[in-house]
Amino acid sequence: xxxxxxxxxxxxxxxxxxxxxxxxxxxxxxxxxxxxxxxxxxxxxxxxxxxxxxxxxxxxxxxxxxxxxxxxxxxxxxxxxxxxxxxxxxxxxxxxxxxxxxxxxxxxxxxxxxxxxxxxxxxxxxxxxxxxxxxxxxxxxxxxxxxxxxxxxxxxxxxxxxxxxxxxxxxxxxxxxxxxxxxxxxxxxxxxxxxxxxxxxxxxxxxxxxxxxxxxxxxxxxxxxxxxxxxxxxxxxxxxxxxxxxxxxxxxxxxxxxxxxxxxxxxxxxxxxxxxxx
Amino acid sequence: xxxxxxxxxxxxxxxxxxxxxxxxxxxxxxxxxxxxxxxxxxxxxxxxxxxxxxxxxxxxxxxxxxxxxxxxxxxxxxxxxxxxxxxxxxxxxxxxxxxxxxxxxxxxxxxxxxxxxxxxxxxxxxxxxxxxxxxxxxxxxxxxxxxxxxxxxxxxxxxxxxxxxxxxxxxxxxxxxxxxxxxxxxxxxxxxxxxxxxxxxxxxxxxxxxxxxxxxxxxxxxxxxxxxxxxxxxxxxxxxxxxxxxxxxxxxxxxxxxxxxxxxxxxxxxxxxxxxxxxxxxxxxxx
Numbered sequence: 001x002x003x004x005x006x007x008x009x010x011x012x013x014x015x016x017x018x019x020x021x022x023x024x025x026x027x028x029x030x031x032x033x034x035x036x037x038x039x040x041x042x043x044x045x046x047x048x049x050x051x052x053x054x055x056x057x058x059x060x061x062x063x064x065x066x067x068x069x070x071x072x073x074x075x076x077x078x079x080x081x082x083x084x085x086x087x088x089x090x091x092x093x094x095x096x097x098x099x100x101x102x103x104x105x106x107x108x109x110x111x112x113x114x115x116x117x118x119x120x121x122x123x124x125x126x127x128x129x130x131x132x133x134x135x136x137x138x139x140x141x142x143x144x145x146x147x148x149x150x151x152x153x154x155x156x157x158x159x160x161x162x163x164x165x166x167x168x169x170x171x172x173x174x175x176x177x178x179x180x181x182x183x184x185x186x187x188x189x190x191x192x193x194x195x196x197x198x199x200x201x202x203x204x205x206x207x208x209x210x211x212x213x214x215x216x217x218x219x220x221x222x223x224x225x226x227x228x229x230x231x232x233x234x235x236x237x238x239x240x241x242x243x244x245x246x247x248x249x250x251x252x253x254x255x256x257x258x259x260x261x262x263x264x265x266x267x268x269x270x271x272x273x274x275x276x277x278x
Numbered sequence: 279x280x281x282x283x284x285x286x287x288x289x290x291x292x293x294x295x296x297x298x299x300x301x302x303x304x305x306x307x308x309x310x311x312x313x314x315x316x317x318x319x320x321x322x323x324x325x326x327x328x329x330x331x332x333x334x335x336x337x338x339x340x341x342x343x344x345x346x347x348x349x350x351x352x353x354x355x356x357x358x359x360x361x362x363x364x365x366x367x368x369x370x371x372x373x374x375x376x377x378x379x380x381x382x383x384x385x386x387x388x389x390x391x392x393x394x395x396x397x398x399x400x401x402x403x404x405x406x407x408x409x410x411x412x413x414x415x416x417x418x419x420x421x422x423x424x425x426x427x428x429x430x431x432x433x434x435x436x437x438x439x440x441x442x443x444x445x446x447x448x449x450x451x452x453x454x455x456x457x458x459x460x461x462x463x464x465x466x467x468x469x470x471x472x473x474x475x476x477x478x479x480x481x482x483x484x485x486x487x488x489x490x491x492x493x494x495x496x497x498x499x500x501x502x503x504x505x506x507x508x509x510x511x512x513x514x515x516x517x518x519x520x521x522x523x524x525x526x527x528x529x530x531x532x533x534x535x536x537x538x539x540x541x542x543x544x545x546x547x548x549x550x551x552x553x554x555x556x557x558x559x560x561x562x563x564x565x
Binding site: 025031032039042102103108114123135137216239248254 | 297298299300301302303304305306307309310313314315316317318320321324366367369370372373374376385388389390391392394395396397398399400401402403404405406407409412413443446447475476500503504506507510511514515520521524525528529534537538541544545548549552
């Protein structure tokens with residue numbers, strides 16, 4: 001990743017006209033601020049004591065966090081979100097890690113086509129995936145059920161897992177596997193004693209990615225969930241209708257959650273050689 | 279990758295009749311086949327009309343001025359968002375490229391962080407910023423630039439600002455990576471031969487990074503075409519885009535055939551642009 005580079009800008013920095021350098025700095029910082037503005041606004045607002053969306057907040061309070069944790073509908077949505085995210089990311093990691101292993105170690109032709117197909121859910125607009133699954137799952141009576149939602153989220157998380165795990169498996173030397181096998185280990189023994197211990201940090205990172213993808217998902221959930229609410233679906237519906245400051249508290253919780261998991265992934269990446277997908 | 283394997287394990291030694299790796303690939307491949315490929319194919323089937331009038335729904339689509347207007351509106355917003363992302367993303371990536379390694383790490387961390395934070399959260403903040411009594415309007419009034427609030431929300435301007443903000447990292451991250459991969463010696467060579475900094479930038483640096491910029495721009499364009507959340511929230515139903523129209527057609531009307539026809543058109547369009555993206559991205563990697 002870029003952070004590891006030792007590159008330190010172009011060579012002619014000192015000789016460059018100071019005005020243009022200054023201008024580039026101002027523009028760069030301004031655009032970065034624009035990018036980060038939403039986060040910088042939402043976090044202080046979630047601690048606001050005002051009834052309306054005022055910025056800057058007139059006073060400090062935790063009332064919006066209280067209103068979230070005291071509202072059974074939000075808690076129900078959180079429960080559904082966690083169930084769906086947990087199940088779908090686990091399924092995606094199992095299917096996706098095996099597939100990535102197959103893709104990297106395959107000796108037959110046609111893996112390119114398979115790989116492209118694994119990445120398709122990333123390219124096809126999510127609304128199309130949602131619509132197609134809506135029509136399809138309705139036939140099997142899975143519309144508006146948790147299994148239906150889990151299927152949809154697994155389809156979406158799978159490409160990320162395949163991408164991440166392919167990188168991790170590619171950097172894992174196949175000769176270590178061959179050494180274990182040639183020394184008499186069965187494939188199962190090699191799998192549990194060699195492959196799994198080496199790949200587990202990457203698998204955990206991939207699992208977290210898939211979990212975040214599912215936890216943030218709106219479109220597929222809106223189409224497939226029926227009466228079930230998830231956190232993003234409820235946020236979305238409330239945002240379209242009216243503006244409820246409780247959402248700022250949830251937003252802050254989500255940001256905290258993202259920062260923690262990102263730190264976790266960075267830590268796992270150091271141990272497992274996973275690189276962040278773009 | 280297959281070369282390594284075939285070098286170290288001669289094919290005739292393999293005891294299984296099943297090719298290596300196939301067993302691991304089957305579960306995920308079947309899963310996707312049944313729950314992604316097949317549903318999409320069936321959706322394509324829905325879009326085809328009864329025998330003798332196969333293109334009935336597409337004809338209805340082309341005749342309905344409402345649909346064409348939404349398609350046009352989506353294109354318009356996608357083009358403007360892509361332009362905005364280029365105009366903002368290039369200077370940002372360039373500025374990051376010039377920073378010290380530590381500065382690069384901090385800036386990159388911030389961009390990646392925004393990338394991973396929920397789109398809902400990032401969209402939501404713009405209601406506060408751009409609202410009639412929001413920060414921007416109060417600043418404008420304070421500066422005496424306007425007396426009445428300027429409407430930023432629930433129109434195209436709001437949608438474009440929000441979408442640009444959400445999709446900017448998709449352009450900046452690969453562009454920045456491409457800049458880092460650029461051979462520094464090319465720039466040094468130009469400098470040692472007396473080129474001015476602006477000549478180096480416009481004659482060497484910028485041309486070399488155009489493929490990466492183009493790839494990022496196509497990616498943003500594709501993503502905007504199917505964008506749902508931000509247009510729905512910041513457009514307030516007044517800036518209908520394809521994805522929102524599909525939602526209405528399926529969940530409220532229900533007119534599945536028409537929705538399937540629109541989806542098919544969107545899918546074909548996306549895949550064409552994705553092919554272009556792949557082509558450009560390949561080019562940017564060669565350089």
